[in-house]
Amino acid sequence: MVETIKSIILDFQESRMETGVPRRLHIETVHGKAAVFIGVRRSGKSTYLFQVIQRLLDRGVPRQNILYLNFFDDRLHNLRQHNFGLIAEAYYSIYPEKKNAETVYCFFDEIQAAPGWEPFVDRLMRTEKCEVYLSVSSARKLSKEIATQMRGRALSWEIFPFSFREFLDYKGIESEGALSTKKRLLVQKSFTEYWETGGFPEVAGLGRNLRIKTHQEYFHTILFRDLVERHDISHPKAVTDLAHWLADNTASLYSINSLTGYLKSLGHKAPKSAVSDYLEWFEDAYFLFTARIFDPSLARSNTNPKKVYCIDHALVTSVSSGILVNSGHLLENLVFTALRRLHPEIRYYRTKTGREVDFIVSMRGGTRLLVQVCESLAEPRTRKRETAALSEAMAELGLKAGTIVTRNEDERIETGGGNIEVVPAWRFLLELPESTE
Template sequence: MSEFTFTPRFASGLLRKALAVSPVVILMGARQAGKSTLVQHEPSLVDHLYLTLDDPGVREQARLAPDDLLRSAPRLVLDEVQRESDLLLAVKRIVDADRPRQYGRFVLTGSANLHLMRQVSESLAGRATYVNLWPLTRRERLGRGEPGIWSALLSSPAKEWATLIEGQAEVSVDWRESVRESGYPVPALELPDQEARALWFDGYVRTYLERDLQALSAVGDLVDFRRLMRAASNRLGGLVNQTEIARDTRIPRATVQRHLNLLETSFQTFRLPAYSVNRTKRLIKSPKLYWSDPALAFWLSGASELTGAHLENLVLVDLLVWREGQVPAPEVLYWRTTTEREVDFVIESGNRVLAIEVKAAAPGYADTTGLRLFREEYGDRFAGGLLLHGGDEVLQMSEGILAAPWWRIL
């Protein structure tokens, strides 16, 4: 058996910063995103006792004697804390009793977005710092522990982008291969081929439906939920239309809404908000739906071929990882007019906006239509436009608009 090698994660640096400023640090992300591995291999947590609520004995103690459990060591890592969310009230009591306050005393991990769970966010308000662990970026898979070069692009004028991008020592990669590898560490780094990954995804979804989902909320009809997952995966990058999903799946609309919320709470999906600063154009304001891992979305869909939406999703996950490390965090949005002119992603940072269009094929001038319209609409705030594509060339398409291979950015 090969020796385990820890893959550096961008979130490690964010975790270390959070330990220095907060008594409770909550590391959140989808199951199998790498949370347990990170907290067990992070050097700054070497003095923390590691316990997991996947252990029935630990879970029983959390229910019956939570204060004793939390005082079992001066510093503690509690893994999968969403399995006993009432434990967080005991965390609050102990943190409030500490004088002086002990920063970094508790590190909690969860496969659910605890920030969206009202009882959790209220009990730990002002006491916790949240860190999200998204699936691996391309550069993380290569061992670099980072997302793409978004900060460098935002801090440089658009006229310097070509030099900046061409200076990246990257090797051309087929985006389809990168999507299929997955962002979850096991299929991405350990499994040899697509057949093995398909088996892994099957087990992943079964565990998610039968255990993780039930820990969040009782779902009576798992067949309906699985059908909803497939419908959501087939709408990758599309507007969230609950009425349409309800009609196509024959699931009541109220149930569709609840199931979509559960997918998002458990970090399986992400709803991308619209950039709705309205100047002269009428804009769409509904969110768009993406998955945390486009490989899982592809497997769930049952489709035979990847589409450009999967490349879009790959870019979005990289943007979300990058955003985690920015203070203040920029907005990641999309823009679409009622006449269906669109920009896939808009990064709003301060008073500047970076517009990004994603195309799977080699770029053409027509592919910049949305970017040029966005530049016309928001010229005073327009930092520049990027057309990320599946080819190999860096091309100046228009003033302030550059086409670049996706793999030179991510």
């Protein structure tokens, strides 16, 4: 096994890295803590690791001081808790002079594929002169295992598929500062493309059929690798049927009871506890997200119906039946993922009279952002309904501003208690900050 690991290490050091489009993720490493990158499969975590490696090389770090292993490599399949020490043994048998003398930069990609890795990383950081970077496709790996096994020796960053700004970077379109008429038209045209293709880096530039095929492959890999295999699910068809229902009902309300009833109607014997687990595992894999109602009472927040969103609006169109999903729901999903990149807790709001506002986000510094999503306000009844819900929520929360995100409309509506900004989606996405810092 040592010889195999040695050849993998040397192969990487001689290979050419594909660093892709620079991501707009700014990380800071802390001595004695592993940097962990977490996100859905195919969101660009490996490429981001390569970007970090390239920055180290540009700083003058020798290539020999980079130790990179991808745990999806079949040759590492037999690595388990009892023989992780072979990694350090293999590396230092190639470079014995570096042990305790030079910093070694360790990059372990998709490390959740190797059971029992946490104590190894913890020990490596305590006993060797090294910096450690990890990528994982599971939130639970981070929150539970790392917290207990690594005793706080990790800082984590989320990696999502391309944001609209990153998509513009991929297209080579400058999005900073004031936009000239020509640049604005280019940005709007690119938004139409982003609307069609979504943010997964691999599908950018693909034709429609290939894009759908690729999205469907992601969908099945997430289901079977991240759910069925990882959690040893004995009824995979129930999970698949549930995933399809949730994709079909993106941006809609659900309850555990209604989902359990739905699976029962298909002949699945999945109890409520199992359905609850499935949902948690979908979130764990960064495939689906839930938004709870905004309520000071945790009990009420948990018992009220929740809304479901997918990691990528275009993935929804590729895997859903197309019967229930409409473009208004997809626009709402797109806005949700843009907000979720910045804030872990996105809620929906219900006014005292029962009107609903799609998103309320608690910002740093105690301010709150209210966002309603509506494809178009051209129809007077729609306009009245959306503005009434938002202005009512603004009054209840004591806010002077609210936002309605549309496909193309742009105006300011003055209400008795403040202003409602109506903005096209492309501009809303560009005006969001790149981070919460």
